[in-house]
Amino acid sequence: MSVQNISVEETINLVKTRGFANTVEASLYLSLSIHYVRRLGREKEIPSFKPNGKCMYFKVEDLDNFIMNNKRLSNEKIMEKATKYLFNKR
Template identity: 70%
Template sequence: MNKQNLSLEETINIIKLRGFANTFEASIYLSLSIHYVRRLAREKELPSYKPKGKCIYFKVEDLENYLLSNNRISNKNIMEKTVKYLSYN
């Protein structure tokens, strides 16, 4: 199975079924360049695994956690929290 011939959806489905991804697949999953994914792994901003010291692998759960990190709260949520806080104080 040639990875270049798989559609984006097929690649993501394979990654999710397996539960892990190599650097190329992780770059597709995160919509980032391979170079940047390697950099994130090197700087330990994205957890990675090197079973035999050569290939880098990433858990799907870690990729999803990276995507969901640094949540930005909407103005609506800020207003709701402000009103709730002020109503109790």
Template identity: 40%
Template sequence: MERLSERLAAVESVLRKLEPVENLLQRLDLLENSIYTTKKVFTFQEACMYIGVSESMLYKLTASKEIPHYKPRGKMVYFAKEELDEWLLQNCEPTIDDANRMAAESAAAEPFFNQRRHGKRKKD
């Protein structure tokens, strides 16, 4: 383990000396991002990277049919980008401002109940 860490440190020092490599890594990142914006259908591995889960997690999601997917020939699994986006955006958590606004709206719409009387109307 110690030898591995020494080798890794040596590789890192060589990479730091090569300045153009940093530009290359940035360009690779840009290319990866552009792939995700232009493709409409993802393979299993691309979907893992796109939604940020491990292969085992995505396998569990597909096996339990919790995520939309396609198996055109019964083996290979494919995912539609639009459906993945919809799946990622489900179960929206409201912000504090949204929650306060919804609470104020529902309080104005519902009659006042006295909590001490367990839901009975407060007598006027």
């Protein structure tokens, strides 16, 4: 079964069902280029597996964690944290 013959949605559903993705599937899942996904795996930004030393595979939970990394806070949460910090400083 070739990735080119199925839609992006079908690929994402397949990845979620299996629980892992190859580099091409991970790039579709993350909406990133294949080269960037390879670099992220090589630099260990996303944990990866190379069972035969050639193909790189990624767990879906690791891909999800990468997406959810570096959360941006709302202005309300920033003000709340700043207020707590100022009151605890005294």
